[in-house]
Amino acid sequence: MDDMNRWKYxxxxxxCGWLVALIGLxxxxxxxxxxxxxxxxxxxxxxPVGTDFELADWEQVSGYYRELADASRRVELTKVGExxxxxxxxxxxxxxxxxxxxxxxxxxxxxxxxxxxxxxESELRRATRDGxxxxxxxxxxxxxxxxxxxxxxxxxxxxxxxxxxxWKSAREETVVVITPSLNPDGVDHVVEWYREHVGxxxxxxxxxxxxxxxxxxxxxxxxxxxxxxETRHLTRLLYQEWxxxxxxxxxQQGNSKERFFxxxxxxxxxxxxxxxxxxxxxxxxxxxxxxxxxxxxTGIATGVSYDNWWNGGNRSVPCRHNVIGILTxxxxxxxxxxxxxEVSSLRDPLGSSRYQPSNxxxxxxxxxxxxxxxxxxxxxxxxxxxxxxxxREPRFWLTNALEAAKRNIDSxxxxxxxxxxxxxxxxxxxxxxxxxxxxxxxxVEVHVAEASFEADGREFPAGTIVLRRxxxxxxxxxxxxxxxxxxxxxxxxxxxxxxxxxxxxxxxxEVTRDFSVSTRPVSTPEEATEAFAGDxxxxxxxxxxxxxxxxxxxxxxxxxxVSLADSDGWxxxxxxxxxxxxxxxxxxxxGAGLAAIGGERDDDASSGESVTRIDAMPRIGVYxxxxxxxxxxxxxxxxxxxxxxxxxxxxxxxxxxxxxxxxDVLILPSVTRGSIDRGRSPDGSPREISGGLDPEGALAxxxxxxxxxxxxxxxxxxxxxxxxxxxxxxxxxxGNEAGDFSCPGSILRGVVEPHALTAGLPGEIxxxxxxxxxxxxxxxxxxxxxxxxxxxxxxxxxxxxxxxLLSGFIRNPETLEGSDAWVVAECxxxxxxxxxxxxxxxxxxxxxxxxxxxxIFLATPVDVRDAKG
Numbered sequence: 014m015d016d017m018n019r020w021k022y023x024x025x026x027x028x029c030g031w032l033v034a035l036i037g038l039x040x041x042x043x044x045x046x047x048x049x050x051x052x053x054x055x056x057x058x059x060x061p062v063g064t065d066f067e068l069a070d071w072e073q074v075s076g077y078y079r080e081l082a083d084a085s086r087r088v089e090l091t092k093v094g095e096x097x098x099x100x101x102x103x104x105x106x107x108x109x110x111x112x113x114x115x116x117x118x119x120x121x122x123x124x125x126x127x128x129x130x131x132x133x134e135s136e137l138r139r140a141t142r143d144g145x146x147x148x149x150x151x152x153x154x155x156x157x158x159x160x161x162x163x164x165x166x167x168x169x170x171x172x173x174x175x176x177x178x179x180w181k182s183a184r185e186e187t188v189v190v191i192t193p194s195l196n197p198d199g200v201d202h203v204v205e206w207y208r209e210h211v212g213x214x215x216x217x218x219x220x221x222x223x224x225x226x227x228x229x230x231x232x233x234x235x236x237x238x239x240x241x242x243e244t245r246h247l248t249r250l251l252y253q254e255w256x257x258x259x260x261x262x263x264x265q266q267g268n269s270k271e272r273f274f275x276x277x278x279x280x281x282x283x284x285x286x287x288x289x290x291x292x293x294x295x296x297x298x299x300x301x302x303x304x305x306x307x308x309x310x311t312g313i314a315t316g317v318s319y320d321n322w323w324n325g326g327n328r329s330v331p332c333r334h335n336v337i338g339i340l341t342x343x344x345x346x347x348x349x350x351x352x353x354x355e356v357s358s359l360r361d362p363l364g365s366s367r368y369q370p371s372n373x374x375x376x377x378x379x380x381x382x383x384x385x386x387x388x389x390x391x392x393x394x395x396x397x398x399x400x401x402x403x404x405r406e407p408r409f410w411l412t413n414a415l416e417a418a419k420r421n422i423d424s425x426x427x428x429x430x431x432x433x434x435x436x437x438x439x440x441x442x443x444x445x446x447x448x449x450x451x452x453x454x455x456x457v458e459v460h461v462a463e464a465s466f467e468a469d470g471r472e473f474p475a476g477t478i479v480l481r482r483x484x485x486x487x488x489x490x491x492x493x494x495x496x497x498x499x500x501x502x503x504x505x506x507x508x509x510x511x512x513x514x515x516x517x518x519x520x521x522x523e524v525t526r527d528f529s530v531s532t533r534p535v536s537t538p539e540e541a542t543e544a545f546a547g548d549x550x551x552x553x554x555x556x557x558x559x560x561x562x563x564x565x566x567x568x569x570x571x572x573x574x575v576s577l578a579d580s581d582g583w584x585x586x587x588x589x590x591x592x593x594x595x596x597x598x599x600x601x602x603x604g605a606g607l608a609a610i611g612g613e614r615d616d617d618a619s620s621g622e623s624v625t626r627i628d629a630m631p632r633i634g635v636y637x638x639x640x641x642x643x644x645x646x647x648x649x650x651x652x653x654x655x656x657x658x659x660x661x662x663x664x665x666x667x668x669x670x671x672x673x674x675x676x677d678v679l680i681l682p683s684v685t686r687g688s689i690d691r692g693r694s695p696d697g698s699p700r701e702i703s704g705g706l707d708p709e710g711a712l713a714x715x716x717x718x719x720x721x722x723x724x725x726x727x728x729x730x731x732x733x734x735x736x737x738x739x740x741x742x743x744x745x746x747x748g749n750e751a752g753d754f755s756c757p758g759s760i761l762r763g764v765v766e767p768h769a770l771t772a773g774l775p776g777e778i779x780x781x782x783x784x785x786x787x788x789x790x791x792x793x794x795x796x797x798x799x800x801x802x803x804x805x806x807x808x809x810x811x812x813x814x815x816x817x818l819l820s821g822f823i824r825n826p827e828t829l830e831g832s833d834a835w836v837v838a839e840c841x842x843x844x845x846x847x848x849x850x851x852x853x854x855x856x857x858x859x860x861x862x863x864x865x866x867x868x869i870f871l872a873t874p875v876d877v878r879d880a881k882g
């Protein structure tokens with residue numbers, strides 16, 4: 014990560030012309046007492062912010078903040094690193110000149126408030142008296158939500174220059190840190206697409222790629238696993254440098270209901286959230302409704318859509334760090350293109366059959382034109398209310414944050430666990446290192462035992478990792494380490510279970526009573542795992558840094574891969590060397606960098622099954638539909654992170670019918686049958702990227718597999734493969750038989766079936782189920798049932814037959830219990846691996862990455878398949 018580089022930008026962009034000058038004069042005149050010297054964003058852009066059919070690209074946005082910082086002593090612009098694609102990741106710090114001169118002192122007070130341990134009462138009083146409320150504002154994480162990018166420019170200018178209220182008081186009583194965009198790469202991609210198609214029948218259509226390189230819209234699902242560069246930048250700023258008391262996350266949503274959402278959030282409430290923090294969220298949101306209503310804004314709703322349960326978003330992880338996390342959601346236009354909406358087309362945000370006022374929806378919007386400028390007006394109105402609430406009672410908000418930190422530290426008052434231990438006999442050291450890395454990056458204190466000790470009546474050796482509950486972010490650790498129990502009766506906004514050790518496959522021990530142990534703090538994953546030998550016959554996933562390892566879009570080259578089952582049943586892939594160079598993939602042995610394939614194997618002694626020798630690195634293809642797939646992006650991240658070479662395969666390449674010349678393994682990420690077959694509609698996309706695989710591409714995939722290729726389908730795409738190959742599998746989670754089964758996002762128990770491809774796996778694996786599938790055999794209960802072409806179908810993993818749920822929520826689990834989760838089917842000379850779930854889900858599920866890699870790199874010998882078929 015780059016060092017901090019602070020500058021004042023010179024060479025301001027020259028803006029001329031009578032129209033631009035007039036716009037600038039009018040903008041300045043619109044606020045009485047406006048300070049001079051800093052050009053308005055209107056003057057800089059040569060148009061009003063929020064102009065129909067106009068969007069600012071990253072050069073313009075970042076250029077404006079540079080000019081503002083150059084012109085105003087109230088603004089400091091900082092480059093905190095680079096984005097995934099190499100653009101500057103910036104923050105603008107805005108406050109009074111006096112506050113900026115003592116900014117390090119203010120940050121020191123914020124650190125004291127966030128962690129009051131060891132501080133005297135006088136030091137704490139000084140921190141709340143002399144400190145300033147630090148507010149983070151984070152526009153444009155989702156770059157298709159375009160209004161906040163330009164709103165942020167005007168918000169920053171008003172805060173830096175206006176002598177009206179609340180701007181003047183906010184400068185004096187707060188320090189505001191704005192990210193001009195949380196996703197600068199996406200700003201450029203969205204603007205480029207929009208500019209190319211504005212004024213055509215494709216105006217307002219979706220991009221042909223993810224606007225964030227790996228994650229697209231899922232970049233707001235990364236805030237506890239920290240896989241993305243941008244996520245890590247902000248996380249470090251929040252919990253290791255600035256320690257803010259408030260964060261405002263600025264978003265847009267669909268346009269069929271309310272015009273603007275503000276908290277309070279709807280139920281359920283996560284019990285690990287501090288009550289004072291939740292009350293603060295509600296207070297700010299409710300005051301905003303009053304302020305905005307008095308200003309004449311209509312269509313504002315609270316307590317709908319967005320719950321206060323799930324962990325992982327940019328507004329929800331800070332709440333677990335004693336930060337008031339505020340989400341606002343404005344109704345969207347079509348990028349910068351206005352839309353007209355009759356009131357009869359609008360739906361009630363509370364689900365009523367009538368579009369009507371209620372206590373949570375005071376004044377419905379009357380319909381009409383809706384523009385990006387309207388979104389900006391609503392967002393600025395909320396921003397004024399937020400700054401007014403904070404600047405009127407700054408000591409109140411600082412004291413509230415201090416009290417929340419104290420309550421988190423005082424675990425005796427809270428009750429519950431005293432801490433968690435990570436035993437040194439965890440076999441997957443790489444997964445352990447990754448877990449410790451994300452905890453450290455999130456500001457969590459991690460210790461290692463210096464001597465053996467006893468906890469809850471058990472002995473633990475020196476080197477055991479100790480995570481105490483009585484620390485400022487102890488509630489965050491508890492929320493990550495305990496089993497979630499989502500209350501029935503409501504639909505979750507996102508996932509319901511996210512227990513981190515289960516996702517990663519790391520064994521943790523909860524300590525319920527007070528314990529005494531001599532420990533030392535650690536600052537790196539390597540320090541934390543020094544006593545962890547791991548299993549010498551297990552490879553390791555990654556180095557635990559979370560840094561990207563580069564995009565590997567090329568084919569597999571001339572690597573050599575050797576796989577074997579040694580005498581005691583362990584499977585090891587020994588080496589994979591690309592073109593005679595350095596090791597690119599190495600499974601097993603010291604320094605392994607890809608996957609842990611090994612462990613005790615409970616084979617049927619009579620089966621004689623083993624794993625075949627692979628004489629060359631398989632050429633891997635990842636299906637990349639033009640209807641950009643977030644799941645494909647997460648799959649690319651996992652492969653790139655572990656240096657697995659692959660190439661992206663588009664529809665037109667598959668339709669060409671020569672897949673065998675390009676790849677040996679084709680992976681279909683979780684994409685629906687309709688999207689695979691039909692692709693993008695010709696009415697909503699350029700002709701060259703419209704359409705899907707049906708019929709030519711589908712038949713080409715069929716020929717590829719029957720000719721000896723391997724097809725791996727993940728999640729939703731498995732239904733497409735079942736239909737294509739006529740496999741006798743029925744999804745038990747869909748159709749009339751499924752009833753009201755529901756499992757929207759939870760960790761379940763999987764049971765491993767004995768087979769060569771599962772040798773070395775533990776008997777049970779935790780897996781993530783999110784609207785996934787489970788299969789039963791059609792007309793045959795035999796797990797080796799034959800497909801339509803006579804090949805066998807074998808179950809490698811199934812959902813547990815009882816006690817299925819580990820963490821989260823499931824309704825009617827008996828529907829899924831005992832069904833197949835991962836099967837392999839012979840089809841001609843090749844085979845199809847079907848995963849009912851996504852083993853790489855959002856890059857969270859390292860516990861099941863192993864399964865994906867096995868399906869790629871290991872193959873059952875032909876003679877064994879023939880014997881069983």
